[in-house]
Amino acid sequence: MNTLGIIGGLSWASTHQYYRLINEEINRARGRQSSAQLLIRSVDFQPVIDAQVRNDWNAAGDLLCDAARELERGGAKAFLIASNTMHLVYEQVCRSVAIPGLNIFDATATKIKAKGLHKLGLLGTRYTMNLKFFREEYASRGIDVLVPKTKDASRINEIIFKELIHNQVKPASQETMREVIATLRQSGAEGVILGCTELELLLDDKSRTSNSDSGNLEIFDTTANHAHAAVDWLLLTG
Numbered sequence: 001m002n003t004l005g006i007i008g009g010l011s012w013a014s015t016h017q018y019y020r021l022i023n024e025e026i027n028r029a030r031g032r033q034s035s036a037q038l039l040i041r042s043v044d045f046q047p048v049i050d051a052q053v054r055n056d057w058n059a060a061g062d063l064l065c066d067a068a069r070e071l072e073r074g075g076a077k078a079f080l081i082a083s084n085t086m087h088l089v090y091e092q093v094c095r096s097v098a099i100p101g102l103n104i105f106d107a108t109a110t111k112i113k114a115k116g117l118h119k120l121g122l123l124g125t126r127y128t129m130n131l132k133f134f135r136e137e138y139a140s141r142g143i144d145v146l147v148p149k150t151k152d153a154s155r156i157n158e159i160i161f162k163e164l165i166h167n168q169v170k171p172a173s174q175e176t177m178r179e180v181i182a183t184l185r186q187s188g189a190e191g192v193i194l195g196c197t198e199l200e201l202l203l204d205d206k207s208r209t210s211n212s213d214s215g216n217l218e219i220f221d222t223t224a225n226h227a228h229a230a231v232d233w234l235l236l237t238g
Helices: 012-030 045-053 057-073 085-095 104-114 126-130 132-139 150-162 171-186 222-236
Strands: 004-008 038-042 078-081 119-123 144-146 191-194 210-212 215-221
Touching (some): 057 085, 104 132, 119 132, 119 171, 132 144, 150 171, 171 215
Parallel strands (some): 004 038, 191 215
Antiparallel strands (some): 210 215
16 A cells, blocks of 8 residues: 555544544455554744735745655655645646646545536535636636625524534534525535535534435535545545
8 A cells, every 4th residue: 555645633633533534444345453654744834824914925835845756755745735725836836746646526426416416505614605716717627606795694694613623513603604604505506515514523413414395405414524635545546
């Protein structure tokens, strides 16, 4: 099995989920005491957030480029960025190394298209919900996205940065998630993309399957989709 590099710490809570999901799937596929060969470069999230606030994405990208080069020197044969928002600098990071990257948009779009869906709600940080980059990435893969109204988007962003990146899960925030998903469904969404790698922490049974008169709304967890793509790569390469 080849070694996969993970640029993590964006936040540590979601990096933990990647590590767990990848190893669970590798063990399920290989059996016995098998686990994944991973290198994790966990960066300090605060300088990345500071660069985001300044809208200095090149500086944020430089931090991740350094991490990718360390992973390459350490023997990783491919890498992934364990974050949706930081895929804004995915191409910049790819150019800094000779090893390939595993793209979170590709991983999620594959799952969505397998279900035959085309119009999805998108939840995430304010960058993910507001910047056209993310809508264009999905549009280029044949998927139209809807984003929440301003008030709902602000609340989701607040939950991510004040609670989820610290691994805090509050019942009130889970209820907010259900309400926002219901509103997106009423706006015509066929499913919802959890476009932040921490948002899956909010999911409970009620949120995973949002019932309505028209049936169930499919939830696409980008963390799980990305992790499964990583497992596919690991198994394919030995």
